[in-house]
Every structure is written in C-alpha cells, then in structure tokens.
Amino acid sequence: MNRRTLLGSAAALLATSRGVGTAAAAGLEPTPFDAQTVRNLARAMAAGPYKAPDTQLPTPLAKLDYPTWRSIRFDPNQALWRGQPTPFQAQFFHRGFLYGPSVDVFEVADGRATPVAYRPDMFDTGALPRLPDLGFAGLRLHTPINRPDAFDECAVFLGASYFRAVARAQGYGLSARGLALNTGEPGGEEFPAFRAFWLERPSPSTRSMVLSTLIDSPSAAAALRITLRPGDATVMDCELTLFPRVDIERPGIATATSMFFFDPSNRAAHDDWRLAAHDSDGLQILTGAGEALWRPLANPRTLQVSAFADVSPRGFGLMQRARRLEDYQDLEARYDRRPSLWVEPIGDWGEGAVQLVEIPTKSEVNDNIVAFWRPRQKLLAKTEHSFTYRLHWCNEAPVRSDLARIVVTRTGATPSGRVFVAEMASDRLRALPPDTKLDIRASASQGTVQNTIVTPYPEIGGWRMSFELVPGDAKLSDLRATLVQGDIPLSETWTFRWTA
16 A cells, blocks of 8 residues: 555545445545555554544434344345355444444455445345445354354454454353453543454455454554454454554453353352353463463452463463353353353563453343453553454363363351362372372462361362461452462462452
8 A cells, every 4th residue: 555545545434434424435446455554544543633433323223222223134145255155254233222333344355455335225124214325333254163054153343342253063252352441440441443344355265264453442543453263263363553642551452351140159149040140250361480370250249350460471361161051050041152262472462460350240231351461561652562362262271281170169158257169170180099198279368268178079070179268357368279289289270359
C-alpha cells in the first residue's frame, strides 16, 4: 500500500465507521492488501483523535430484546465462499439489541481486499421490516470440524473485541478479547471494539485461514492478525500490534473472560439441584521459572483482584477440568463440553503479572471471571507494542508434566476456621504404594496453617491433601500448598484466596 492509498482507505474506513454507511456503500473499490495493511491503518487511526462509531439504528432494531434479535437468521446459502472449494465459510450477524455499531468486512484474495456488501436478503428478519444497507454487527466461521460432510460453526467475532471458538465435539463457553483496558479498576473499564475485518480466502488444500481485524477505543487503536486452525484443539496464532493514543497503565493482553457460579468448593451458598455450574473452574499458570500453579476460581462476596507476578510466562489460561457430565448433572447446558483456553506467549514478554479478576454474581448468565497478562511498564502514548501468542481452545493445556493435577477443591467450616481439601491425580501418584511417606508444603499470608493430612485416594488414581486455616483476626489470606516427597514436588502448587 502506498501512502495515498493507505490514507484514502483509512479516511474511508473512519467515515464508514461513523455511520455514513458500509464499506461497499461508501464506494470503496478493491485495494492492495498484505500483512502490514491493518497495522498501517491502526497506526494512522491512532495518530488522530478517537471518533466513536455511530450506534443509531432504526427504531424497530434499536429496541429489540435478545430473543427477537436472535430470531434474525442469516441465510446459509448467502455465506461467503458458499459453493466454492474452500474449507471455510463465513456468515454474518445483523445489527440490533446490544450490537449497535456497524463493522466493515472485506474479502482478501490475490493480494486485494474487496468489501463484502450488506444485502437485506441475506437475513430472515421475520416480522421485522427489511431495511437497506445497515452493515454487519459481527461474523462467524464454519468448517467441517466434527465431520467431513458438514460445515459446523467453529468461531465467532461479535461485540466489543470479544471472540470465541470451539474444538471438535465442544460447545461454546468462555470468550477471548482482542484488547482489554482498565479491567477490574474502580474508575470503570474501557471496551475497545472491532471496527473492520479482513477475511483471507483460504485455498482448497489448507486447513487454516487468516483473519485480520482493526480495533479502536478512546485510549488506543490496534491490529490483530489471527491464523485459525480448527481441530481436536482449535489453535489461533495471534499477532497483536497496539498503538496507544494516551499512556496506558492497565492494559490486558491475551484476555480471557469466563463464568464461575458454583462448584463443590462453594456449593453450600447456592440452593441448586446441580452439583456445579461454570464455564471454567480454575486458572492454570506455567511461570517463566517453570513452576506450575493452579488457582481454583471463586464466586466471591466482594470483587477480588489477584496478581501473579512473573517474567516471560510460559503459559496461562482459564481451564475447565471437570469433564464428566456427572460433575454437573446438567443435560442442557453441558458444561462438561465447554472449552478451556490456554495462552502460549511467543517471544520474550518481559516483566509483568497474570491478573485474575473475580466478580460476585448471583446468576450463571453473567461472565464474572477475567484473566489476562499485564506488562509491568505502562505503554506510552505514540509508541508501538507487539505481542505474539497462541490461543489453544482445548480440553487440557498443551503442556507435559509428571506433576499431579488438582482435580477438585473442597472446603468447609471448622470450630476455629476452615478446612481445605485438594484432590490430585497423576500416573506417578497412582504408582506409589499407599504407605508412601508424603507431606504438604503449605503456607498462608495471614493466619495459621495446622492439621496437615495426606491420604491415598486410589479411586481417582491419586491422593488427597488437606489442612486447616485458623485465620484469627485476618479478613483475607492467600494460601499455597504443594504435595511433596521430601524436597521433591509431586503436584502443582495449589493456590487460593480465602476471604472472611
């Protein structure tokens, strides 16, 4: 792209996102496109003042409730690449309900980007009137992920900078975000939003596709390039380039957003016939030094923010380890099929922290868990920052270890405090004789740990460790415990935040 073409495309894109119309209606012709195009657009956008997208809609669409909006169906016969020898198809979402802003969509082929035009006949709007040239709210991708003769949905990009994906035989659960700003801060969160997508037409012989998106917010513009590879684990190679308009002290990189309502650790607080309800049950971290951490999630009484300081983490993610239907007894939600999301940083991410935000919720319809990487140094205005990482939508994190995994956490009251029980399993633990001498290395930031007990648990192929916390006057205590044999760790490091 030469400078004149770049500035012309950026101006047209800014104009369309302010409500002049969709990219096609603005008269944009096909333009050259390469891997730097969207980065250049984001850089040009960040050099100017933020211009909020126009969210105005005709009255019938502006006042839609969720069920009515969902009833607006895209015609699969109108899908991008339908009938072509490609392994992917793209369908689009109609604007309405919470999804007011229009996003532009481009198809990229042979090094040129062509606008995808909105047409009213793409959608079955039911009793709603067909309205011209409204643009799209987002998109979803289909591919033969479960069987070779059917195109099943594998990824969705819709709302702010949220997107989610599934692997083979999974159902949707947690979401990722292109960028998060000020998450969990008292002053409120800023939600960067998708402004445009570029879908590169995949060749018939490939099992992957490339998608680029432009993200914008008052504080920054960004370009995110994703290479998507669906399968037994659906993998996204992500290249995020961030251009701050202002100094950003609290960015969230590689953000995951999920829901945790209750499980055996807090089921007593919920009068529910099920055993558990959650999209994720723990935060897993593999630190830069190689320590394996497991933090069971909580539905706290007050907002909780935890930071796990690190240097160049090897991986982290919100995981769903309870994988049996009988763990939930919910035949409709099928939480046992929800994906885990593992973030694999690529390159040196330097100093920072994996942040965990836990928000109180009284309903399973609310996402109340957020995890992300926050660099230690603030991101200065008028600079550029790149983060490369791989997202694994999977059942288990793609890391190999002989350390026992925490299977479940339980807790209950005692006369002087609380007892915590963690059950763990591994091939290594399964092979140990029941009379093997094992110990717990446990600590508490406040209060006292006592009555540590280790018990073999052959029914799960593992062992159980338990201890009592006597908090005294403490209102909060960060707990750590590891199963050891002498000085040798046999399990992940279990961590937990207790609050009064």
